[in-house]
Amino acid sequence: MAVQPPNRTIFLVGMMGAGKSTIGKALAALMGTKFVDLDRELEERCGVSIPHIFETEGEAGFRCRETRLLQEYAKASDMVVATGGGVVTREENREILKASPAVAVHLKVSPEECFRRTQGTDRPLLQCADPMEKICRLLQERGPLYEEVADISYETDGMKAARAAQELLNSIHQHQLVKEQE
Numbered sequence: 145m146a147v148q149p150p151n152r153t154i155f156l157v158g159m160m161g162a163g164k165s166t167i168g169k170a171l172a173a174l175m176g177t178k179f180v181d182l183d184r185e186l187e188e189r190c191g192v193s194i195p196h197i198f199e200t201e202g203e204a205g206f207r208c209r210e211t212r213l214l215q216e217y218a219k220a221s222d223m224v225v226a227t228g229g230g231v232v233t234r235e236e237n238r239e240i241l242k243a244s245p246a247v248a249v250h251l252k253v254s255p256e257e258c259f260r261r262t263q264g265t266d267r268p269l270l271q272c273a274d275p276m277e278k279i280c281r282l283l284q285e286r287g288p289l290y291e292e293v294a295d296i297s298y299e300t301d302g303m304k305a306a307r308a309a310q311e312l313l314n315s316i317h318q319h320q321l322v323k324e325q326e
């Protein structure tokens with residue numbers, strides 16, 4: 145029997161390189177819903193890149209903009225939303241995610257795979273002398289925060305994005321069935 149697409153919003157959280165943007169797009173296509181990447185949305189609205197926002201406003205400026213966008217999308221329905229990897233670092237954002245009726249999915253990634261997937265990209269927080277050390281530190285700090293907001297956790301290492309999206313759709317559906325019965 146075909147799995148019915150869930151009639152709700154899905155938030156993807158997780159470390160840089162976990163595949164939120166890639167898997168999110170595939171998941172939205174499977175569900176037949178809209179896909180929004182908060183970083184891309186922010187770039188479109190500001191007319192400049194994320195690295196440019198970090199350069200001109202610092203991380204604090206970026207985080208303020210990120211929170212405003214999250215507040216807006218927490219009210220949305222029927223869409224897949226890819227967040228940025230640092231969204232959980234603000235308590236305010238974690239409360240928004242936990243209070244939302246949306247399903248929050250933590251996409252997990254190992255430090256090694258995160259490094260492979262982000263190497264050579266322009267992610268501002270990884271423009272440092274030792275990106276692997278930074279990744280390990282961020283994962284240690286943020287791991288519990290992703291878990292705090294997540295309804296579902298999913299390991300992405302060794303999993304192709306299309307397969308991950310299909311498996312996630314099944315997990316989300318299962319989660320919703322359980323919730324309906326509570």
Ligand SMILES: Nc1ncnc2c1ncn2[C@@H]1O[C@H](COP(=O)(O)OP(=O)(O)O)[C@@H](O)[C@H]1O
Nearest residue numbers: 159160161162163164165166261300303304305
């Ligand atoms: N499951 C996966 N397996 C292998 N590579 C992946 C997977 N998911 C994403 N990628 C690749 O890793 C990089 C980062 O993915 P992205 O979706 O931008 O992650 P995030 O939005 O979580 O930072 C991209 O080059 C993407 O093609």
Ligand SMILES: O=C(O)C1=C[C@@H](OP(=O)(O)O)[C@@H](O)[C@H](O)C1
Nearest residue numbers: 159160161183228229230267268
């Ligand atoms: O981890 C972070 O703090 C960030 C992750 C990025 O998004 P991705 O997780 O999609 O790379 C982007 O929001 C910004 O560079 C900050």
Ligand SMILES: [Mg+2]
Nearest residue numbers: 164165183226
């Ligand atoms: Mg992304």
